[in-house]
Amino acid sequence: AQSVTQPDIHITVSEGASLELRCxxxxxxxxxxxxxxxxxxxxxxxxxxxxxxxxxxQGIKGxxxxxxxxxxxxxxxxxxxxxxxAAEYFCAxxxxxxxxxxxxxxxxHILP
Amino acid sequence: xxxxxxxxxxxxxxxxxxxxxSCSPISGHRSVxxxxxxxxxxxxxxxxxxxxxxxxxxxxxxxxxGRQFSNSRSEMNVSTLELGDSALYLCASSLAGTVEQYFGxxxxxxxx
Numbered sequence: 257a258q259s260v261t262q263p264d265i266h267i268t269v270s271e272g273a274s275l276e277l278r279c280x281x282x283x284x285x286x287x288x289x290x291x292x293x294x295x296x297x298x299x300x301x302x303x304x305x306x307x308x309x310x311x312x313x314q315g316i317k318g319x320x321x322x323x324x325x326x327x328x329x330x331x332x333x334x335x336x337x338x339x340x341x342a343a344e345y346f347c348a349x350x351x352x353x354x355x356x357x358x359x360x361x362x363x364x365h366i367l368p
Numbered sequence: 369x370x371x372x373x374x375x376x377x378x379x380x381x382x383x384x385x386x387x388x389x390s391c392s393p394i395s396g397h398r399s400v401x402x403x404x405x406x407x408x409x410x411x412x413x414x415x416x417x418x419x420x421x422x423x424x425x426x427x428x429x430x431x432x433x434g435r436q437f438s439n440s441r442s443e444m445n446v447s448t449l450e451l452g453d454s455a456l457y458l459c460a461s462s463l464a465g466t467v468e469q470y471f472g473x474x475x476x477x478x479x480x
Contacts, residue, residue, distance in 0.1 A: 288467050299372070299458055299471035346411065351467050355424050358403075358411040 258283050260349050262359035270367045271339055277332040277362050279347030289330040290348040290356070291321055300346060306330065317341070342366045369395060372461050372472035380478045386447040389475045393440050393461030399423075400442040401469060402434060405456040414457075417442055418464070446477075454479045 259282045269275050281287060288307050292300040304315025311323040321332045330347060344363045350356035373392045381387050393400050401424075402414040413426040417436035434444040440461075446453055456476050460469035 290468075292471075297473075299473045300460075302468060302470070305468060355413050355416070355426070356401075356467065356469065357413075360410040 258349060258357050260347050260357050260359035262345075262347055262362050264362045265360070266363050266365065268365040268367060269337055272336050275332075275334045275337045275341070275364070277345050277347075277364070279330045279332065279359060280328050281330065281347070281349045282328065283349055286325075287349045288351060288356075289321075289323060290350075291315065291319070291330075291332045292346045292348060292358075293317075294344045294346065294361075296343075303332070303345075337364075337366055339366045339368065372459055372470055374457075374459050374472040374475050376475060377473065378476045378478075380480060381449050382480055383449055383451060385449050386445060387449060387477060388443055388445045389457055389459075389477070391442045391444075391459030391461075391472060393442070393459075394470055396463065397461035397470070398440050398464050399462045400436055400440065401460045401462075402442070402444050403458045403460065404428075405458055405474070406454075411458070414444065449479045451479050453477065 261280045263278050290305045291303040294300045303319050304313050306313050306323045314320050319334050323330050344361045346361045347359040348356045375390045399418045401416040404412045415434050416424040420436045431447045436442045456474045458474045460471045462469045
């Protein structure tokens with residue numbers, strides 16, 4: 257069955273430090289993969305997506321993610337976080353029958 | 369171009385009542401999906417409409433229903449509200465033939 261796992265519920269990093277959020281997926285074929293960010297009281301904003309081709313994808317706000325088929329992973333990275341990056345991050349996979357499946361999310365906290 | 373809009377943004381209802389939420393997609397987007405977001409269950413897919421037809425449905429009871437109008441605007445209805453229906457309801461729209469979804473800010477429903 258199609259699924260997405262984000263192993264870390266909370267992550268805390270210092271401002272200026274690097275960030276990596278983990279995402280593992282289970283999917284029967286080459287998946288479409290997404291990372292979304294949700295600020296408090298807001299909807300979800302698409303950060304980046306992977307459909308095919310180059311396995312390192314660049315997104316908005318300085319984020320990037322790398323698709324690793326052998327590890328069934330699509331981890332999100334940022335070289336230097338800013339206080340405004342504090343939010344909840346969702347990895348998603350799809351579509352299967354046109355449904356996108358979301359992970360449970362990772363809440364990112366930033367220390368000043 | 370205006371984003372996805374949802375009305376109302378906040379709603380308080382009593383158990384047993386019914387509620388209707390509205391979603392206006394981005395201009396030109398004909399697909400509208402609805403999600404329920406709760407702290408315990410995360411983001412769960414409710415249903416998707418395309419050209420006034422329900423194309424996909426998640427695993428929710430029949431109390432949850434939706435429809436889409438000819439102008440692509442969509443409504444979802446929850447009848448006989450239960451306390452567990454308290455959640456953030458998110459609407460997302462996408463262009464025909466694409467999988468990228470653009471989310472609205474959500475409607476926060478509280479059932480007392």
